Amino acid sequence: MDEAGTEPVISLRKVSAELGARPVLRGIDLTVGRGEVVALLGANGSGKSTAVRSIIGQVPVSSGTIELFGTPRQSFRDWARLGYVPQRTTASGGVPSTVAEVVSSGRLSRTRFGAFRAADREAVRRALEQVGMADRAKDSAGALSGGQQQRVLIARALVAEPELLIMDEPMAGVDLGSQEVLARTLRGQVEAGTTVLLVLHELGPLEPLIDRAVVLRDGCVLHDGPPPRALGQHALPGHDHVHPHAPAGTGPIRTGLLS
Numbered sequence: 001m002d003e004a005g006t007e008p009v010i011s012l013r014k015v016s017a018e019l020g021a022r023p024v025l026r027g028i029d030l031t032v033g034r035g036e037v038v039a040l041l042g043a044n045g046s047g048k049s050t051a052v053r054s055i056i057g058q059v060p061v062s063s064g065t066i067e068l069f070g071t072p073r074q075s076f077r078d079w080a081r082l083g084y085v086p087q088r089t090t091a092s093g094g095v096p097s098t099v100a101e102v103v104s105s106g107r108l109s110r111t112r113f114g115a116f117r118a119a120d121r122e123a124v125r126r127a128l129e130q131v132g133m134a135d136r137a138k139d140s141a142g143a144l145s146g147g148q149q150q151r152v153l154i155a156r157a158l159v160a161e162p163e164l165l166i167m168d169e170p171m172a173g174v175d176l177g178s179q180e181v182l183a184r185t186l187r188g189q190v191e192a193g194t195t196v197l198l199v200l201h202e203l204g205p206l207e208p209l210i211d212r213a214v215v216l217r218d219g220c221v222l223h224d225g226p227p228p229r230a231l232g233q234h235a236l237p238g239h240d241h242v243h244p245h246a247p248a249g250t251g252p253i254r255t256g257l258l259s
């Protein structure tokens with residue numbers, strides 16, 4: 001643990017990244033302090049996913065520095081301290097596995113030599129309970145609805161009891177019931193002191209939990225401060241965000257994301 005209590009959990013300074021020949025992040029600064037809940041907002045293609053993927057090392061940066069828990073990302077090894085929920089793909093990944101198996105995979109970083117003990121099995125049960133999926137543990141992950149799969153992916157991130165949770169659009173394509181479960185789960189995490197960085201396309205039901213919002217536009221930070229009021233309320237006509245997971249034919253979702 002950080003003795004001083006002031007060291008940021010995530011720190012990006014002047015980070016730039018290119019995908020192919022395209023500059024996607026253009027010198028962004030982003031700091032997340034211990035216990036903070038920060039929303040990363042912005043229009044489609046503004047660089048939100050690329051920013052979080054650069055933090056976890058999935059996207060190389062061309063300049064700037066990234067630190068996790070005060071350690072330069074290149075030398076950071078303590079990945080069990082971090083839980084990551086990617087932008088939703090299927091929880092089963094095409095491989096037939098049960099809900100309990102998917103969640104157990106998130107616990108490997110906490111086991112000794114991969115051997116599961118009673119405490120690990122208990123952690124899996126608890127994580128599934130947190131997301132309201134304890135009764136589905138033996139079901140095939142591929143047979144679940146999108147919202148249920150998202151709950152399983154969140155349980156997989158929580159099962160290692162991370163200090164930092166990074167989630168890429170956790171509410172995307174998730175039904176109202178699951179959204180409420182996820183908001184409640186996240187509230188529990190925040191109350192327990194977990195630091196959270198969330199990519200969102202609107203604040204929605206998570207708004208009361210958000211301490212600060214960072215809005216990206218075209219790979220640059222447009223706003224860093226209190227969550228802009230208008231952002232959650234679909235307020236500004238003409239500022240559309242088309243969600244990649246939106247069912248065909250639903251049209252753009254208006255979010256007023258200063259795009």
Ligand SMILES: Nc1ncnc2c1ncn2[C@@H]1O[C@H](COP(=O)(O)OP(=O)(O)OP(=O)(O)O)[C@@H](O)[C@H]1O
Binds near residue numbers: 022049051
């Ligand atoms: N593998 C890739 N190769 C080239 N360009 C890419 C690649 N992945 C993403 N991009 C481009 O990078 C830009 C930023 O993408 P990114 O996914 O970070 O945006 P985002 O803000 O998360 O968008 P969304 O809200 O749609 O998820 C987009 O213009 C996108 O087309």
